[in-house]
Amino acid sequence: xxxxxxxxxxxxxxxxxxxxxxxxxxxxxxxxxxxxxxxxxxxxxxxxxxxxxxxxxxxxxxxxxxxxxxxxxxxxxxxxxxxxxxxxxxxxxxxxxxxxxxxxxxxxxxxxxxxxxxxxxxxxxxxxxxxxxxxxxxxxxxxxxxxxxxxxxxxxxxxxxxxxxxxxxxxxxxxxxxxxxxxxxxxxxxxxxxxxxxxxxxxxxxxxxxxxxxxxxxxxxxxxxxxxxxxxxxxxxxxxxxxxxxxxxxxxxxxxxxxxxxxxxxxxxxxxxxxxxxxxxxxxxxxxxxx
Amino acid sequence: xxxxxxxxxxxxxxxxxxxxxxxxxxxxxxxxxxxxxxxxxxxxxxxxxxxxxxxxxxxxxxxxxxxxxxxxxxxxxxxxxxxxxxxxxxxxxxxxxxxxxxxxxxxxxxxxxxxxxxxxxxxxxxxxxxxxxxxxxxxxxxxxxxxxxxxxxxxxxxxxxxxxxxxxxxxxxxxxxxxxxxxxxxxxxxxxxxxxxxxxxxxxxxxxxxxxxxxxxxxxxxxxxxxxxxxxxxxxxxxxxxxxxxxxxxxxxxxxxxxxxxxxxxxxxxxxxxxxxxxxxxxxxxxxx
Numbered sequence: 001x002x003x004x005x006x007x008x009x010x011x012x013x014x015x016x017x018x019x020x021x022x023x024x025x026x027x028x029x030x031x032x033x034x035x036x037x038x039x040x041x042x043x044x045x046x047x048x049x050x051x052x053x054x055x056x057x058x059x060x061x062x063x064x065x066x067x068x069x070x071x072x073x074x075x076x077x078x079x080x081x082x083x084x085x086x087x088x089x090x091x092x093x094x095x096x097x098x099x100x101x102x103x104x105x106x107x108x109x110x111x112x113x114x115x116x117x118x119x120x121x122x123x124x125x126x127x128x129x130x131x132x133x134x135x136x137x138x139x140x141x142x143x144x145x146x147x148x149x150x151x152x153x154x155x156x157x158x159x160x161x162x163x164x165x166x167x168x169x170x171x172x173x174x175x176x177x178x179x180x181x182x183x184x185x186x187x188x189x190x191x192x193x194x195x196x197x198x199x200x201x202x203x204x205x206x207x208x209x210x211x212x213x214x215x216x217x218x219x220x221x222x223x224x225x226x227x228x229x230x231x232x233x234x235x236x237x238x239x240x241x242x243x244x245x246x247x248x249x250x251x252x253x254x255x256x257x258x259x260x261x262x263x264x265x266x267x268x269x270x271x272x273x274x275x276x277x278x279x280x281x282x283x284x285x286x287x288x289x290x291x
Numbered sequence: 292x293x294x295x296x297x298x299x300x301x302x303x304x305x306x307x308x309x310x311x312x313x314x315x316x317x318x319x320x321x322x323x324x325x326x327x328x329x330x331x332x333x334x335x336x337x338x339x340x341x342x343x344x345x346x347x348x349x350x351x352x353x354x355x356x357x358x359x360x361x362x363x364x365x366x367x368x369x370x371x372x373x374x375x376x377x378x379x380x381x382x383x384x385x386x387x388x389x390x391x392x393x394x395x396x397x398x399x400x401x402x403x404x405x406x407x408x409x410x411x412x413x414x415x416x417x418x419x420x421x422x423x424x425x426x427x428x429x430x431x432x433x434x435x436x437x438x439x440x441x442x443x444x445x446x447x448x449x450x451x452x453x454x455x456x457x458x459x460x461x462x463x464x465x466x467x468x469x470x471x472x473x474x475x476x477x478x479x480x481x482x483x484x485x486x487x488x489x490x491x492x493x494x495x496x497x498x499x500x501x502x503x504x505x506x507x508x509x510x511x512x513x514x515x516x517x518x519x520x521x522x523x524x525x526x527x528x529x530x531x532x533x534x535x536x537x538x539x540x541x542x543x544x545x546x547x548x549x550x551x552x553x554x555x556x557x558x559x560x561x562x563x564x565x566x567x568x569x570x571x572x573x574x575x576x577x578x579x580x
Contacts, residue, residue: 091399095334107412150411150412
């Protein structure tokens, strides 16, 4: 097997329902060992895209290769190399955490150790508890544990930390970092932009079924969107200046006289850049529709 | 939260897709599923009550309600418990198999269980083995309980000839398998897990009434008997009557015979129909729903 080939290759992916295009000529690649974050508002086509890659949905057009296999034709040996954490689960859960994980471990040729996985998602104390008696966040951790039990080469995480408290989210990030260190390739969708910034190597932003931007986490949106802002207050009110030389701006403020109040130098976060991208896209669409 | 150390790295997993994908693996995982399914079944309060204990509850009600009546003749009296026993065993086959499977799988389809399994390397065959195995295990326990209660609590005399128990064994195995397979086939019918009970229970209930479970089959008008003969429950109940009722009851059957070959053929035919329907209609998930 050619290890330099991308793990995921998507070209001009298209999925239509009647006349509605849920996904419209989306293209991207994920390299081995990379964590790729797929971002976008609800209904943008993220889940449709990820479900096509997981083999759950058929595509209308374009070409897709996941671990060198067309997901529409992926067999059991192919599935054994994937880990899938779906967006939601509501199973009756009449088995305990350890029973469920031990059972699922049996599906895979090279499973992880059940107790280690239980520990890695922080459920040691709940290992003997029936899944239906767990809280929403704890059940979500079981979902994640089931996704990684088979030591997947490629892990799909569809909004994995919904319902987690901040501490659980931090622990989850730590887990994902350790999976990355093991060489696992990860495709992540999330609504938490800090999560994407923490974990992702690259990100793609989908809106209205189209990939509106794609790039490294610290480059997405372009250099201009990352221009730092200097904010301060004085007798005339609030001021904000976008500048590539924030130090010079501060120096000139100081040179002008008194220490400014509430002085801040802010670099736009991924969230700021993302919101800007999505709103620019929505605006461009409105203009297009108005014509 | 500790770091999971992988026993084998992801890269080796890639280069060795050598794990058995054949029949051995399907069977092994199938047995693993049976354990999980049976455990899960008995931890679910409503299924234990409505499918597992239902026949024994009904048998008790009939035995007590009609305790003064003779269901046999002057020379050969028969208690209500003895009269209803074969019907209740047949009803158990239908409930544990068809009703339980159809509702259970429809629920699993709508709550995401099947979607999760679809994303794992679990063969569909192993899933079916797990389901049918669960029906088999619970069906055996259920029949044993009904027979035990009939014998101990209501003094029903059980057949002593080994040949009767041979008939019981094959009618039971064929019946429970057919019922389970038809349940799997039927599970695709309800559009959601919530509507499953509403769709499946009336079908099962009507079948029980027209197939000689609650009402003596010979009491039904001929056209209804003929109609009921299309479906397998009538035949399973008939086979069970051959085992548990006195020989003098044979004349009350259609064609005045237990007609065991008919039982085998009709039930077997439904098994084949169920297998074909399952093969054609079963999907892990409704794609693009």
